[in-house]
Amino acid sequence: MIIKKRPGGELATRPLHFIWIADCSYSMQGEKIEQLNFAIKNVIPEMQKVAAENVNAEVLVRAVKFSDGAQWHVAQPTKVDDFEWQNLSVNGMTDMGAALHLVADQLKMPPMSERGLPPVLVLISDGQPTDDFTSGLNALIQLPWGKKAVRVGIAIGDDADTEVMEQFIGNKELPVLQARNSEELTKYIRWVSTAVLQAASAPPSQVNDATRSNVPLPAVPTVAPISSADVW
Amino acid sequence: MNQLLKIKKTVALDNGSSCRVLGYLGSGGQGEVYHADWQGMDVALKWYYPQQATPEQHNALKYLIKIGPPNGNFLFPLAVASSDEITGFGYIMPLRPKNYKNISDLIKRRIELSFKQLLTATVELTDSFLQLHAKGLCYRDISFGNFFIEPDTGGILICDNDNVTINGDKTTGVIGTPRFMAPEIVRREANPDNDSDLFSLAVLLFYLLFLHHPLEGKREADIKCFDLPAMNKLYGFDPLFIFDGNDNSNYPVQGYQDNALIYWAIYPHFIKQLFIQSFTKGLNNIHGRVRGSEWRQQLLRLKDSIIECACGAENFLDETQLQQAGQLQPCWSCQQRLQLPPRLAIKHPTQQMVVVLNRDTQLYPYHLYTNRKNELTAAVAQVVQHPQKPNVWGLKNLSPDTWTFAENGQIKSVVQGQSVSLSAGITLNFGQTQAEICA
Numbered sequence: 102m103i104i105k106k107r108p109g110g111e112l113a114t115r116p117l118h119f120i121w122i123a124d125c126s127y128s129m130q131g132e133k134i135e136q137l138n139f140a141i142k143n144v145i146p147e148m149q150k151v152a153a154e155n156v157n158a159e160v161l162v163r164a165v166k167f168s169d170g171a172q173w174h175v176a177q178p179t180k181v182d183d184f185e186w187q188n189l190s191v192n193g194m195t196d197m198g199a200a201l202h203l204v205a206d207q208l209k210m211p212p213m214s215e216r217g218l219p220p221v222l223v224l225i226s227d228g229q230p231t232d233d234f235t236s237g238l239n240a241l242i243q244l245p246w247g248k249k250a251v252r253v254g255i256a257i258g259d260d261a262d263t264e265v266m267e268q269f270i271g272n273k274e275l276p277v278l279q280a281r282n283s284e285e286l287t288k289y290i291r292w293v294s295t296a297v298l299q300a301a302s303a304p305p306s307q308v309n310d311a312t313r314s315n316v317p318l319p320a321v322p323t324v325a326p327i328s329s330a331d332v333w
Numbered sequence: 334m335n336q337l338l339k340i341k342k343t344v345a346l347d348n349g350s351s352c353r354v355l356g357y358l359g360s361g362g363q364g365e366v367y368h369a370d371w372q373g374m375d376v377a378l379k380w381y382y383p384q385q386a387t388p389e390q391h392n393a394l395k396y397l398i399k400i401g402p403p404n405g406n407f408l409f410p411l412a413v414a415s416s417d418e419i420t421g422f423g424y425i426m427p428l429r430p431k432n433y434k435n436i437s438d439l440i441k442r443r444i445e446l447s448f449k450q451l452l453t454a455t456v457e458l459t460d461s462f463l464q465l466h467a468k469g470l471c472y473r474d475i476s477f478g479n480f481f482i483e484p485d486t487g488g489i490l491i492c493d494n495d496n497v498t499i500n501g502d503k504t505t506g507v508i509g510t511p512r513f514m515a516p517e518i519v520r521r522e523a524n525p526d527n528d529s530d531l532f533s534l535a536v537l538l539f540y541l542l543f544l545h546h547p548l549e550g551k552r553e554a555d556i557k558c559f560d561l562p563a564m565n566k567l568y569g570f571d572p573l574f575i576f577d578g579n580d581n582s583n584y585p586v587q588g589y590q591d592n593a594l595i596y597w598a599i600y601p602h603f604i605k606q607l608f609i610q611s612f613t614k615g616l617n618n619i620h621g622r623v624r625g626s627e628w629r630q631q632l633l634r635l636k637d638s639i640i641e642c643a644c645g646a647e648n649f650l651d652e653t654q655l656q657q658a659g660q661l662q663p664c665w666s667c668q669q670r671l672q673l674p675p676r677l678a679i680k681h682p683t684q685q686m687v688v689v690l691n692r693d694t695q696l697y698p699y700h701l702y703t704n705r706k707n708e709l710t711a712a713v714a715q716v717v718q719h720p721q722k723p724n725v726w727g728l729k730n731l732s733p734d735t736w737t738f739a740e741n742g743q744i745k746s747v748v749q750g751q752s753v754s755l756s757a758g759i760t761l762n763f764g765q766t767q768a769e770i771c772a
Contacts, residue, residue, distance in 0.1 A: 106447045106647070108599065108665045109592040112440045112544050115559055150359075156440040156477065157512075219560045249558040288336060295360075304561070305362035306474050306496070307514075308506035309521070315560040317511070319362065320384055322336065 114159045117218040117302050118178060119294070120204055121164040124226035124257075126195040133227055133257055136283040138188045140290040145184060148294040152181040158218050158302035163207075167200035169193030197230035197265070201237030208246040218302045219316050220250040223293050224269050227257035234265055242271065251301050251316045253293050255280055274314050276321065292322045337365045337380045338419065344378070346371070346412040347395075352378060352425055361478070361493070363507075369425060371411075376425045378414060379495070386421030389506075390495065394424050397497060403464040406457060408492045424495065433481035433490050440477065440544060444484045448647040452636040453487025453709060455538055456629060460708060461491055462534055463625035466527045471500045473525040475533035476510035477540070501526050509533065511564050512546060516617060519569025528619035535611035535623060538632075542600070545593040547612045550575035550583035554590065574612035576605070599665050601651035604635050629707050633699070634686070640671055641691040650676075650689050675755045677728070679768040690716050690755060690770075692726070701732070701763040717752055727752035728761070728770075737762045 123137065152160040161178035165171055166189055174189065204222060207213070241247040254266035255278045266277040278293075280286035296319040299305060304317045312318065338344070342354045352371040359366055363385045369378040381390065394413050402409035410424040438444045439451075446454070458480065465472055472479075472494075479493045496507040503524050508514065515532035517523040539547040546553075548567055556563045573583040575593055585593040597605065607623050614621030638650045646666035650673075655661060661671035677696075679686040681703055688700065695712035699705040713732040719725035729752040730736055736747040738761045747753045753761065757772035 104445065105442075106445050107451070109544055109595045111442045112540075113590060113592070153441075154435055154437045156437050215557055216554070217558060219558055246558065249560055301560075304511045304564075305478065306476070306493075306507050306510050307362075309508045310506075312561070315558075315562055317561055320382060323383060 112156050114157055115216055115218045115302075116178075116214060117158040117160050117298070118208075118213075118220040119160060119162045119181075119298060120207075120220065120222050121162075121174075122200050122204060122222060122224045123164060123166050123174070123189055124195060124197070124228065125166045125168040125189050125191050126193060126228055126231075127168075127191055128195070128228045128260070129257070130191045132283075134189055134191050136286055137225060137257070137290075138186065140283070140287045141294075142186045143287065144291050144294045145181075145186060147291065148184075148298065149181050151295045151299055155299060155303050158298075160298065160302075165200050165203050167196050170196050171200035171203045173203065194231040195226065195228045196232040197224070197226060198232040198234040198237030200224075201234070201241045201269075205237070205240040205244060205247060208241070208244050208250070210246070213246050217246070220246055221253070221293070221297055221301050222250050223253045223255065224266065225255045225257065226266070227261050229260075229262040230265055234268075238268060249315060251297060251314075251318075253297060254278065255286070255289050255293070257286065272314055274312060275318055278321065288322045292319070337382070337421075338367055338378075342416070342419075344414045344416045344419075344423070346414050346425065348412045350412070352376060352414065354378065363495075364423065368428065371425055375428045376411065377408070377428045378423055378425050380414070380419075380423035381421050383420050387506075391422060393498060394422075394495060396499075397494065398424075400468070400470075402494070403468050403470070404461055406461040406489055406491055407465075407494055408490055409494050426492070426494070429481055429490055429492065432485075433483050433488070436477040436480065436482060436541075439482060439484075440540070446482075446484055446487070448639055448649075449636060450484060450487040451541060452632055452639075454482050454489050455541055456632045456636070456707075456709060457487065457489045458491075458537070459534065459625055459628045459632060461489070462530060463629060465497065466500070466530065466625060469500055470497050471502075471525060471527040471530050472497055472533075473530070474507050474509050474513075475530055475537055476513040477537070478510065511561070512568060513537065514568065515619075516569045516572050517619070519565055528622060531619075531622040531625065532611070532615065534625070534628070535608065535615070538628065539608055539612075542604075543593055543596040545575075545585070545590060545596070547574055547608065548572050548583070550585045550590060550593070552583045554586040572612075572616055574609070574616065576609065577613055578609065579613075595665075599649060599662075601635065601638055601649050602653035604631055607631055626707075633707050633709075637686065637688040639691065640674055640689050642667060642669070642671055644669070650687070652687070675726070675757070675770060675772045677761075677768045678771055679763075679766050681766055690726070690728070692716055692718065696728075701766055701768075703765045716755075719752075719754070725754055727754045734764050736764075 160181040162184045164174040166174040252270050254270050257280050263277045278289040300319050301316045338354050343351050345351050352369040354367045354369050356368040364379050364381040367378045369376050394410050397410050408426045410426050412425050414423040473496045481490045513533040513536050515529035518529050575583050575585050611623050640648045640650050642664040644667035663670050675690045677688045694716045696714035699707050715729050717729045730747045738759050759770045761768045
């Protein structure tokens with residue numbers, strides 16, 4: 102234990118809730134779900150590093166999975182240092198609306214605390230919603246914390262419903278992230294769990310450009326042109 | 334998880350040599366940083382993201398390489414790097430030694446510095462930015478992320494110098510880091526310059542000394558979602574110092590913003606005055622900001638005011654408080670009332686310096702000689718324990734000059750290597766200055 106040489110504690114922080122919302126429908130079967138599992142597992146150490154260097158936020162991570170209905174995959178807001186990713190498996194339809202209802206229930210006050218940083222919600226899907234997406238989205242964005250959340254959409258492959266994703270994101274400055282191969286998926290997963298996480302709590306150096314977002318969004322990573330061999 | 338350069342890749346440098354990428358170190362808002370080998374020397378190689386690799390940035394780097402660093406604390410660019418196969422460019426700079434730690438470690442209390450070490454770091458920082466400003470430059474982005482600290486010595490290293498420009502230059506886009514930007518920059522009314530640097534420096538010093546932000550009081554506590562509009566209001570459009578004497582509506586909230594209250598209670602009046610000036614008059618009036626030279630002098634004075642309590646905790650001599658209360662405050666750690674240790678009152682032509690003499694206190698040239706720069710170079714005197722009489726403490730002469738003092742009508746000399754006992758009432762003549770030992 103470190104003996105204190107000066108009084109007081111560490112700098113006061115605010116909680117930052119980070120929630121993965123992952124599509125586990127049948128269409129994700131095979132390499133897609135495995136690549137998603139791999140990408141998230143792989144990024145955890147880097148996310149921990151970013152969180153450790155971030156003096157303003159206490160990062161708490163959770164995950165929702167949706168297929169036939171939706172369930173919490175990691176229900177407890179977990180400190181990023183303790184966060185472990187259990188592999189997702191596929192099953193059923195694409196009940197995205199149910200997933201957003203589940204998230205909305207947790208963004209009410211309570212259980213949300215009075216003070217916090219903008220939550221980061223990451224929706225990852227390869228398909229089209231099979232339930233009432235609009236009702237789920239409305240439930241989410243009518244909440245103050247839902248409205249303030251940075252909502253990121255990662256579309257896997259070419260079949261994802263980007264229109265639905267755009268509605269979820271609700272910010273013209275932030276495009277749907279189209280992951281057409283595992284490399285791009287990894288890149289976007291990494292970007293959202295490091296650069297976006299940082300921007301939502303302790304934004305780095307800023308350049309002089311006007312943003313209308315409530316979080317200064319970092320530049321979306323560029324992807325190299327892909328060859329046909331890379332297409333899923 | 335790098336994406337710009339491949340490990341083992343060799344990139345060309347504009348000085349005619351090349352360097353080889355050895356490993357990935359991390360990424361920031363502008364690019365990625367790699368560990369590289371340059372002619373057998375370990376260096377850091379920063380490579381810009383394509384959107385940041387602008388001709389203006391390239392020119393800025395060339396200029397910085399030409400002028401060189403203001404002092405040894407800056408990890409300045411050494412050469413511009415480029416490659417035929419990769420878009421954009423980068424630059425190499427000295428690699429930070431491993432014993433230099435991130436400021437986040439200090440702020441999150443993963444490393445623990447004494448006040449003496451911390452104040453040494455603040456003096457080094459202030460002095461470095463002062464020297465940068467004196468060269469007609471401005472840093473534009475003073476924040477936590479841009480320097481490192483050596484916990485044992487309080488030494489610092491300043492990185493991310495690629496945003497440094499001639500003061501007032503409008504060509505580069507970086508305007509600062511939220512929480513550190515001056516209000517006029519947050520409001521986009523001005524471009525970063527050395528005046529906005531002074532504001533950011535004051536925020537940084539407050540953060541380091543108080544482990545809290547100077548504008549985060551009740552107004553911050555009242556905000557539910559702390560996002561960019563909230564930050565712009567708190568730091569730009571409606572800023573108010575938490576200890577503004579004329580308006581206490583932003584006073585820190587107990588139980589949530591305790592560090593601010595704890596530290597405000599233990600620092601001496603004179604240093605708090607500088608923060609009051611910085612964040613009241615200096616908040617919206619650039620002419621009201623505390624100059625770097627003033628900060629450096631008063632931070633050294635604060636270091637000279639450290640009183641070591643019998644329990645080992647460092648406290649501060651607050652002469653204003655002592656005069657008002659007639660006694661010292663209780664120690665913040667053991668709560669016992671502090672005892673006044675011996676002091677050295679050194680008379681300079683325009684001021685008197687008071688140095689509290691603890692068991693390891695050192696004096697520097699600016700203490701004993703007139704017109705010396707306020708800096709922590711080699712010590713010229715040090716408090717020492719008598720080798721045979723442990724209860725007797727003295728001041729050892731580490732300088733080549735001979736000191737004199739009068740005792741029982743005789744003039745006695747203290748040459749280099751000798752010590753004089755800390756007896757109350759003795760006046761030491763250091764040549765250019767005289768000092769009375771007070772007990």
